[in-house]
Amino acid sequence: MNALTTALFFLFAAVALAGALATALAGSRPLRGLGLLLVGVGAGGLCFAASAGYAGGVLLIAFAGLGALFAYPNPRSLRGEGLARPAHQLGALGAAGLLVMLAYAAFRGAFAHGEGPPGSFNAGDVGRLLFSHEALATEAVAALLLASVSGAAVAWWGRER
Amino acid sequence: MGPRALSIGTVHFLFVASALVAAGVLAVGYRRDLEAALAGVPLMLGGVAVGFVGVSRFAAARGDVFAGQEIAILAALAAFGLGLVGLGLIGREGLR
Numbered sequence: 001m002n003a004l005t006t007a008l009f010f011l012f013a014a015v016a017l018a019g020a021l022a023t024a025l026a027g028s029r030p031l032r033g034l035g036l037l038l039v040g041v042g043a044g045g046l047c048f049a050a051s052a053g054y055a056g057g058v059l060l061i062a063f064a065g066l067g068a069l070f071a072y073p074n075p076r077s078l079r080g081e082g083l084a085r086p087a088h089q090l091g092a093l094g095a096a097g098l099l100v101m102l103a104y105a106a107f108r109g110a111f112a113h114g115e116g117p118p119g120s121f122n123a124g125d126v127g128r129l130l131f132s133h134e135a136l137a138t139e140a141v142a143a144l145l146l147a148s149v150s151g152a153a154v155a156w157w158g159r160e161r
Numbered sequence: 162m163g164p165r166a167l168s169i170g171t172v173h174f175l176f177v178a179s180a181l182v183a184a185g186v187l188a189v190g191y192r193r194d195l196e197a198a199l200a201g202v203p204l205m206l207g208g209v210a211v212g213f214v215g216v217s218r219f220a221a222a223r224g225d226v227f228a229g230q231e232i233a234i235l236a237a238l239a240a241f242g243l244g245l246v247g248l249g250l251i252g253r254e255g256l257r
Contacts, residue, residue, distance in 0.1 A: 017177070017184070020180065020207075036203065039207055073248055137176075145183060152190030
């Protein structure tokens with residue numbers, strides 16, 4: 001990775017973590033939605049920095065949609081009203097038609113086949129990397145996750161009492 | 162010997178991914194409001210997606226770099242679907 005990509009990684013990592021904290025701790029709906037949008041921007045940018053632009057785009061769109069949903073949930077649809085309108089049924093039929101078209105395209109289409117460098121991507125390769133070359137860092141990540149889960153369990157237990 | 166250039170690797174991605182998962186766990190475990198707790202689930206799945214992309218980019222140097230990206234896309238779509246269904250269920254439960 002060059003210097004620009006490295007700088008972008010740290011920038012997007014900061015954006016993603018700020019968004020995650022805002023989502024976890026926000027007291028209002030708009031702030032929670034903004035946090036989810038920031039997570040999408042950050043995670044999408046991280047994927048882009050790792051040469052996975054398509055996955056980053058999907059992450060960005062999904063989290064932007066989630067942010068909009070969490071920030072301004074439609075009270076009518078949340079109450080279950082207006083779900084049986086003809087327009088909704090027409091939309092469902094359209095979605096079903098699109099699914100059939102996609103299934104047909106997947107069955108009959110001749111897609112380009114992409115390949116990475118030769119070799120295998122399996123649990124053995126990942127395990128060799130994580131438990132031999134970068135064992136200390138893996139232990140640190142595991143400790144961080146363990147501390148977070150334990151802290152959450154203690155906080156939950158304390159509230160239940 | 163000059164300063165070493167800073168380079169990004171698997172571990173950096175795993176740290177960010179684990180921090181996202183930890184924030185999601187915090188939201189799910191700590192928040193009393195059901196809607197706020199539900200917002201932690203997409204955070205965890207986002208962390209999973211970032212982790213898979215990082216591993217497939219760096220750890221799969223001799224492998225299929227697209228495998229992790231496919232799982233990341235699935236995780237993003239699952240996060241969106243779970244959020245949608247969860248918000249709908251919370252709205253329905255609120256009626257009772």
